[in-house]
Amino acid sequence: MSQELRAVDWTGSGIALIDQTLLPQRTDTLDVQDVDTLVDAIQRLVVRGAPAIGAAGAYGVALALLQGEREGWTDGDVRAAVARIRAARPTAVNLMVCVDRVMTRFDEGLDAVLEEAVAVQREDVAANRAMGVHGADWLLQRVGAGRPLRLLTHCNTGALATAGWGTALGVVRELHTRGLVETVYADETRPLLQGARLTAWELVQEGIPHLVQADAAAAGTILRGEVDAAIVGADRIAANGDTANKVGTVGIALACAYAGIPFLVAAPTTTVDLATATGDDIHIELRAGDEVLEWSGVRTAPAASRGHNPAFDVTPGRLVTGLVTERGVLEVSAGELPGERLK
Incomplete structure (x- = not known):
C-alpha cells in the first residue's frame, strides 16, 4: 500500500x-x-x-x-x-x-x-508513526518470543481509519517492516465487517500474512495459544483507562487476561478524554437494528424480531495491559492511568 x-x-x-x-x-x-x-x-x-x-x-x-x-x-x-x-x-x-x-x-x-x-x-500521521514504533518496541520487550509474532486485531485501525499509517494496524505495520509478523488474525467485525472488508484489504496491500476469522472465534484462538498479543484501537479512553472500542473488543480483552497475553490499545492522545472519569460515562452509540437483522438488504431474522446493535463496548482499564500513544506506552492494568500521566 x-x-x-x-x-x-x-x-x-x-x-x-x-x-x-x-x-x-x-x-x-x-x-x-x-x-x-x-x-x-x-x-x-x-x-x-x-x-x-x-x-x-x-x-x-x-x-x-x-x-x-x-x-x-x-x-x-x-x-x-x-x-x-x-x-x-x-x-x-x-x-x-x-x-x-x-x-x-x-x-x-x-x-x-x-x-x-x-x-x-x-x-495525526506523525502520531501514528510514533505509536507504531513505541508499540512495536514494547511488544517485543513484553512478549520476548524471539521469533515473528502472531497477532490478533479487531475492526479496522489502519490508514483507512486515520489520517494515515494507522494506530493498532500501524503497530502491526511497524513490526512487519522489521520482519517480525508471522500472521495476523483479523476479526471479521460484525455486523458491517470492517475487519473482513477493510483490515484484510489493507493487509493484502502490505503483503502481511493474515487469516480472517469470525468474531466468535477470537477467544478460542487466544485460549488455544495461537496468539502472542492482541492489538486494538479506541474511540474514547476515559481518565481511568477504560476504553470504548468496536463492539466485541471486551471479549478479546477478557480472553487475553485469562491466557496471560498482552492486550494493547493503540490510540493518539486526542482519543483520551480526561473529562470522562470512567467508562460508565461514555455514551455508547446504538445503530439501526436492521444492520443485524439483514444481510445485503435481505432479512435474515424473523419479521417480529428486533435488533440490538451497540456500535461499541467498554473494556475496563484493569484489562488493558498497555495503552500506546505517540508519547509512549502506559501499562494501565499495572496502575499507570491516563488521567495521571497525560495531563
Whole structure:
C-alpha cells in the first residue's frame, strides 16, 4: 500500500472521502461539497475510525464556511452546521476534539481554518508513526518470543481509519517492516465487517500474512495459544483507562487476561478524554437494528424480531495491559492511568 493513502483529503473546494462502504469490491471516492453530505457520510460509515472522523470534522468546518458563503448563511447558521458535524457520531471523541480545535480559529476566516485542519491531519500521521514504533518496541520487550509474532486485531485501525499509517494496524505495520509478523488474525467485525472488508484489504496491500476469522472465534484462538498479543484501537479512553472500542473488543480483552497475553490499545492522545472519569460515562452509540437483522438488504431474522446493535463496548482499564500513544506506552492494568500521566 502506498504510504500516501488518505481516507480523508481536502480538494480545494470540498472533502474527498474514500467510500469505505464499497471496499474491497470498489475503490471509489466521494466528493463532499456540503454539510448534509458530510454528516451522512460520517453516519453511514463512508468515513470511519476515530482519527479519520476527526480529520473529516476538521475539514468540515472549512466546508461549512464555504457553503455558508455560497448560500448566504449567517454566522449563526455556519456555527449550527458545524455543531451538526461535531455531533454526527457521539462516541468517538476525536471528532469533537478536532472540530473544537479548528473552531478556535473560526473568526480568522477560511485560510486559518484550513491551516489548522491541515495541521490536524499532519499531526495525526506523525502520531501514528510514533505509536507504531513505541508499540512495536514494547511488544517485543513484553512478549520476548524471539521469533515473528502472531497477532490478533479487531475492526479496522489502519490508514483507512486515520489520517494515515494507522494506530493498532500501524503497530502491526511497524513490526512487519522489521520482519517480525508471522500472521495476523483479523476479526471479521460484525455486523458491517470492517475487519473482513477493510483490515484484510489493507493487509493484502502490505503483503502481511493474515487469516480472517469470525468474531466468535477470537477467544478460542487466544485460549488455544495461537496468539502472542492482541492489538486494538479506541474511540474514547476515559481518565481511568477504560476504553470504548468496536463492539466485541471486551471479549478479546477478557480472553487475553485469562491466557496471560498482552492486550494493547493503540490510540493518539486526542482519543483520551480526561473529562470522562470512567467508562460508565461514555455514551455508547446504538445503530439501526436492521444492520443485524439483514444481510445485503435481505432479512435474515424473523419479521417480529428486533435488533440490538451497540456500535461499541467498554473494556475496563484493569484489562488493558498497555495503552500506546505517540508519547509512549502506559501499562494501565499495572496502575499507570491516563488521567495521571497525560495531563
